[in-house]
Amino acid sequence: MGAAGKPRLGDLLIDRGVITPDQLQIALKEQQRQRRPLGELLVQLGFATEALIKETVSEVQQTESVDLDKIAPDQQALMLLPRREAQKFRVMPISFDPQQRQLTIAISNVYDLTRIDQLRTVVGNDISIRPLLAGDSEIESAIDRYYGIELSIDGILHELETGEVDLASIQSGDGEYSQPVVRLVDALLSDAVRRRASDIHFEPERGFLRIRYRVDGVLRQVRSLHSSYWPAMVVRLKVLSNMNIAETRAPQDGHFSKLVAGRSVDFRASVHPTTHGENFVLRVLDRETGIVGLDRLGLHEDALTTLKIMLARPEGILLVTGPTGSGKTTTLYSMLNHVNKETVNIMTLEDPVEYPLPMIRQTSVSEAAKVDFVTGIRSMLRQDPDVMLIGEIRDEDTAEMALRAAMTGHQVFSTLHTNSAVGAISRLLDLGILPDLLVGNVIGIIGQRLVRRLCRHCREAYTPSEVELKLLGLEKPVPIYRAVGCARCDHQGYHGRLAIMELLKMDPELEELITTRRPVSELLQRALNKGFRTLAEDGIQRVIEGETTLEELSRVVDLTHRL
Numbered sequence: 165m166g167a168a169g170k171p172r173l174g175d176l177l178i179d180r181g182v183i184t185p186d187q188l189q190i191a192l193k194e195q196q197r198q199r200r201p202l203g204e205l206l207v208q209l210g211f212a213t214e215a216l217i218k219e220t221v222s223e224v225q226q227t228e229s230v231d232l233d234k235i236a237p238d239q240q241a242l243m244l245l246p247r248r249e250a251q252k253f254r255v256m257p258i259s260f261d262p263q264q265r266q267l268t269i270a271i272s273n274v275y276d277l278t279r280i281d282q283l284r285t286v287v288g289n290d291i292s293i294r295p296l297l298a299g300d301s302e303i304e305s306a307i308d309r310y311y312g313i314e315l316s317i318d319g320i321l322h323e324l325e326t327g328e329v330d331l332a333s334i335q336s337g338d339g340e341y342s343q344p345v346v347r348l349v350d351a352l353l354s355d356a357v358r359r360r361a362s363d364i365h366f367e368p369e370r371g372f373l374r375i376r377y378r379v380d381g382v383l384r385q386v387r388s389l390h391s392s393y394w395p396a397m398v399v400r401l402k403v404l405s406n407m408n409i410a411e412t413r414a415p416q417d418g419h420f421s422k423l424v425a426g427r428s429v430d431f432r433a434s435v436h437p438t439t440h441g442e443n444f445v446l447r448v449l450d451r452e453t454g455i456v457g458l459d460r461l462g463l464h465e466d467a468l469t470t471l472k473i474m475l476a477r478p479e480g481i482l483l484v485t486g487p488t489g490s491g492k493t494t495t496l497y498s499m500l501n502h503v504n505k506e507t508v509n510i511m512t513l514e515d516p517v518e519y520p521l522p523m524i525r526q527t528s529v530s531e532a533a534k535v536d537f538v539t540g541i542r543s544m545l546r547q548d549p550d551v552m553l554i555g556e557i558r559d560e561d562t563a564e565m566a567l568r569a570a571m572t573g574h575q576v577f578s579t580l581h582t583n584s585a586v587g588a589i590s591r592l593l594d595l596g597i598l599p600d601l602l603v604g605n606v607i608g609i610i611g612q613r614l615v616r617r618l619c620r621h622c623r624e625a626y627t628p629s630e631v632e633l634k635l636l637g638l639e640k641p642v643p644i645y646r647a648v649g650c651a652r653c654d655h656q657g658y659h660g661r662l663a664i665m666e667l668l669k670m671d672p673e674l675e676e677l678i679t680t681r682r683p684v685s686e687l688l689q690r691a692l693n694k695g696f697r698t699l700a701e702d703g704i705q706r707v708i709e710g711e712t713t714l715e716e717l718s719r720v721v722d723l724t725h726r727l
Contacts, residue, residue, distance in 0.1 A: 173202055176220050177212060187211045201273065204300065210522045214299040222297050227274045229297040232256060232306040241267060244287050247311040253283050256298065256306045265291050270298035270306070304423075308358055317355065317387075320348045324393060345396040349404075350422075353431070353446075355386075357424045359654065362448055366401070368394050368441035379654075380616045380661050381489060391441075398435070398442050405433035413437050432516075451519050458502050461495065462617075462662035464705070467697075470667045471610070475502055480607035481570040483557075485582045490720075491614045491663055492579045493518060496553060499577060500524065503551055512553035513540040529555070537562040545569060554578040560596040567597065570605045584699070585611035585668040586688045589678055603675040611666040611699055613720040615712045618645055619653035623710065632714055635723045636704055645710045662711060664703040664721070668696060700726070 174188045183191075183206065191205045198205065203217040222229040241257035244267060250256060256270040267287055271279070274295040284293060298306075323344040352375065356364045361377035368374075373394045375387040402409045405418030418433040430449040435442050458468065474482060482499070484492045497519060504510060504523055515529040515537075525547070529535055535543075537554060538561045544552055556579050557563045570576045582588045588609045592602060623645040633641060647657025668674075668691055677687055688696075703717040717723065 173217075173220060176223065177206070177216075180220070182216055182220075183211045204272075207299075214301055218297060218299045218302075227295075227297050230258065230270050232270055232298055232302045237306075237310055242310060244291070245269075245283075247307065249283075249286050250307050250311065251304075253279055254300060254303055255279075255283060256303045256310075258296065266294055267291050268294045268296060270303055271295045272298065272300045272303065308354055308424075317348065317351045320344045320351060321389070324348065345393070345400055348393075349397055349400045352387075353422060353429075354424050356446075356448060357429055357450060359386075360453065360660075364446040364448065366394070366397070366444040366446075368438065368443065370440055373397075379656075380658055381614055382616070384656075394441060398444055401433065401444055401446075402435065405431075405435075407433070407435065412442060430518075449518050455497050455501060455519050455521070456494065458498050461498055462711075463665060464702070467665055467667055467702070470608075470669060471499075472502075474608045474667070474669060475499060477575070477607050479570060479573045479575055480605055481566055481576040481578065482607045483578055483580050483588055483609045484612065485580045485585060485588045485609060486612045487581065487583075489614070490612055491661075492612065495610065495612060495663065496577055496579065497521065500551070500553060503575070508550045509548060510551040510553070511544045511547060511549040512555070513537060513544060514553070514555040538565055541565040541569060545572070545574075549574060551575045552577070556580070557592075557595075563592055563595050563597050564601070567601050567605050571601075575607075582611075585609040585666045586684055586691060587611075589687060590684050593681070599679045599681060602678055606670050608670055609668040611668070612663050613699060613703075614661045614663055615703065615706065615716050615720055616658035617660045617662045618647060618710065618712055619650060619657055619659045621652045622648040622650035622657065624648050625710075628714070635714060635718070635726050636707065637726060642708060644707055644714060646713055646715075658712075658716070662706065664699055664706060664717075666697060666699045666702060 174183075174192070177183045178185060178188060187206075187209070191202055191209060191211065194205050194209070195202055203221055206212045207214050207217060218229055235258060237256065237258050238260060240260040240262070244260055245255070245257045254272065258268045258270055260267050269283070273279075274297055280293055280295060284291065287293070352364070356377050359377060359379055361379050362381075363378035365376040365378070365383065366373060367376065368391060370391075372391050373389040374385060375389065376383045376385050378384075399409050402416075402418070404420045404422075406420070407416045407418045415437065416435045419431060420433070421428050421430050423429075428451070430451075432447040432449060434445045434447075436445075437443075458471065461468075463471065484495050486492050500510060500512070500521060504521070506523065510524045512524060512526045513529060514526065517526045517528045520526065527535065527540060527544075529537060529540065537556075537558070541552070541554060541562070542565065552569055552574055554562065554566050554576060557566060566576050566578055580588050580591060582591045586609075588611075589602070593599065625643040625645055627641050628636065628638075628644050632644075633639070636644075649655040649657045653659040671694070673694075674687065674690055677690060692698075700721050700723055703712070703721050706712050707714050707717055
């Protein structure tokens, strides 16, 4: 119990089974070192989610909480508190009552009287402040959402046009936030994360700098800046990525993490020399969007059931196939998340590790440390694993080691670059794997692609043409949808992506055909007879259901053979 007889946060979380006593002790030890709120440290250490902490803190403090995702602040409240002050005090204005002269705000600690008093000096001493409890990341995200990143970019560009940029200050890091280039780069990173971009491209041309985001798998130009801004911007990006700023003629790689909208986002950086200057590409690794549950992959009920049955098998190898950018890593992490328990030892070997996962031992392939896939698998097998993730099967040695791990009682997940699930069998045989090694050791093979999901707020129904009916395999016209575009989808017509999949579950008859090295066409026909649904069929079903468009499906899956 606390001093006032109220239960303490840590005790309540233990009673509810959210954390263990050992985890509480670790967090308390860290609190002595960092002098930060216990709830914030528990989230940072990965012991609890911010939503659970907020709910429990609200109960302990007997205060009212607010879900910032479900409310829209009024304009008067936003005008009372400028963006800079909202970020400085880490509060989000929600509403203002002019009659009672009361400003309602969201704050992570409603008893932080010092912060509330400082806030009162900004909004006016005649205004009372009503604090509601919210998580720090919720507040940061709401500030980005409602104050508008785009306006800040325009403001910084105006500042750049009217002032001089001190390159020396950017390189040394002195007075960082006084430099508009530093703020411009940060604003662009925040804007990209807010728009759910997976990659940010900085592309110098003869007289200008093109900035493009890859959103939902498609590149979109978002800005064109004068080429004079680029030298200072590329220095800032290199400093963040720990690259050599003096080297401009050779490719370089790097990475960094940054707090964006209240959460840590990782960026993988690559710079490449071109005729007009250095081309810079950032891969955005947002843990919040990168790791999803199996139920949120968007699979049909029968496909989800088949996948869960395959995951229930205790040993064997499960392969995910598809080209680069088809969502293989997301699917693999979803499967790992599904089997991740305290009773299971999971180890991964990746190139590189993209998303850190709790309770999972993750290793990056490293040439410097002489860790490749073969030596890594051999080492992991001595670590008593139950489940192993091997980032990619590229050669015969890796394939053979992965299959031998599956033979010795381990569940193995991996990826393979093939165009279809059935094609993975011939690919493994081409690598030099004997058919007898495949039989009994392959659980199943998943082939997948990602298609953009239609915006439900603006999609438009229409009757397909004769050619479209042939592509869909339909005899009678049924209404399907096309993309339009509205404010909710940023005028793209699509919002988010969904996976289309083909799931090949191995059975004795298929294994017999593999043993005798039957052609892929025969394997496919056997699978179709057993109810196997191809990528094209799964995608066409999504088109008929109004989830995506025929045009979008044709972009990622070949449908011409149906004509």
